[in-house]
Amino acid sequence: MDLLAQVLINGVLLGGLYAVMALGLALVWGVLNIVNLAHGAFIMLGAYLAWHLYTYLGIDPFLGLPLTAIIMFCVGYALQRGLLNLVVRAPMFNTLLITFGLEVVLTYLAQLAFSADFRTINPPYAGNGIALGPLVVPLARLMAFGVAAVLTVGVWIFLLRTRLGRAIRATAQNLVAARLYGVEPRHLYAVTFGIGIGLAGAAGSLYGTVSQINPYIGATLTAKCFAISIIGGLDNPLGVLVGGLVLGLIESLTVLYVGATFGDVASFGILVLVLIVRPSGLLGKTA
């Protein structure tokens, strides 16, 4: 019973982190209709950025998170403005391919710059935990979960309440009409992609504190983000949070009861099932 409770705690904490990883992917996908295959690579870059800030400048990964997010936002803005805006209206294959090409380029650049060694961000409190009777809540994971929850709700409020957020949602619904109301799509697309990449950078700094990083983690993370976006739907950041929690719990429970090698079977099996039964996501509107 204690074991089950401990696994549930770990699953929920992992799920929060998953949610913030997938948030940027879902936003870009929903608004720009680009499935960004390089999303995981940007999470990887964010993790390396946080690692460098911590190792060479001594900036704590949680305090350095806004800085990482802002730097990654600028990278994302420039990339969309300079490159992706050129192909944003092309057929789906082409946008998939160009982001795949970016993934390859980023992975190789990371390998050249940072070498293939495993790195971890190890602040002094990394091993600490809060004891709850027989259970332990790992402190770093709890903090990562808290930041993830704040970011998710923050993005939700931003999209719902602010002028820029409304413009983004309007563009997602109808580009022509949004343009008629004075939205400048080149800038707005770049801002949206920048926010997506900024969130990936934030997720990367959190990921670096709870897991190992190397240049090749991107592809797997992208696949997980896909699964979460599908389970949660693209309409609403809170759906993505639910998707992340579902995936975190399912993975943890499968590893406990069925075996470690079945973790991916469960998450992708659920993904296929959800797609077949409810193509717009568990919480999405029925098409």
Added chain:
Amino acid sequence: MTASRLGVAVAIVAVVAVLATVPLFSSDVIVQFGINALLLAVLAQGWNIIGGYTGYASFGNSVFYGLGSYGVAIAMVQWNLPFAVGMIFGAGLAVAFAFLLGVPVLRLKGHYFAIATLGLAQVMSAIVSNIGIAGQNIGLVLPPLNNDHLFYELSLGLLVIATLTVFWLTRSRFGFGLIAIRENEEGAAVMGVNTTLYKVLAFALSGVFTALAGGIHAYWITFLDPDSAFDISLNVKMIIMAVFGGPGTVLGPVLGAFVLSAVSEILSSKVTNLAGLFFGAVVVAAVVLMPRGVADVMRQFRTAGWRYFVENLRAHRI
């Protein structure tokens, strides 16, 4: 018109004949490069049937590849059957998979289809690594056959058959049905195309060629494990080659596979650690400047010249 078509046909037969004699006077390295390039061309051509003609971006073709590889390996290692029987077994597995999972998955469209098939590939890899007869996650070792010439000619033969099949698609009722589905699925259904049947058949046809290529590769390499057999990046490679060459054309995917194989081979021998970087950059540049592939560049460049690239830039930007 017919004269020029005859000319093209004669030229293609001549190229195939030259390719068939390559192993007689080339080094082992060239023959091995040739086997790889020919098999990749078969994969790109197989993907072309479901992705290029039917318009369904499959990321699940690596499942067919893995099933073909494992079909040959299980038949030869566990049951001591000949290679040819293994190939038929592998192709049979692919067809069965296409029919069983094609029906629910092919109901999805666009990104959703792409991602569902991606999920299937991940699931299959994990399932196979837990099956005893498939050697679990350790894999299987096949009896070695040191005859690269044979593998080369087999791969070339398979590529010719696959390309002829695609050529037949461009002038058969079945092929027109697939193109109609790609252009407008509801419209095709209204015009009396049995869309579910056509899509599943296209998926199965694509799967058969992919599985056969997987079978040849498994016997040639003599070793396979779940990670390499169901490798997603191989699926991405087929898509890149087909799209680079020109999806929905008869020769485009073959051309794309040859050009990109050569580029990556030359790059990895000249500038080893930058090869991947250049490959990624080539993909990015190709998507921006020639989104309809090499085949389209060759058709349009003569009349449009350099303006062709500028037009492409204008067409899709915002």
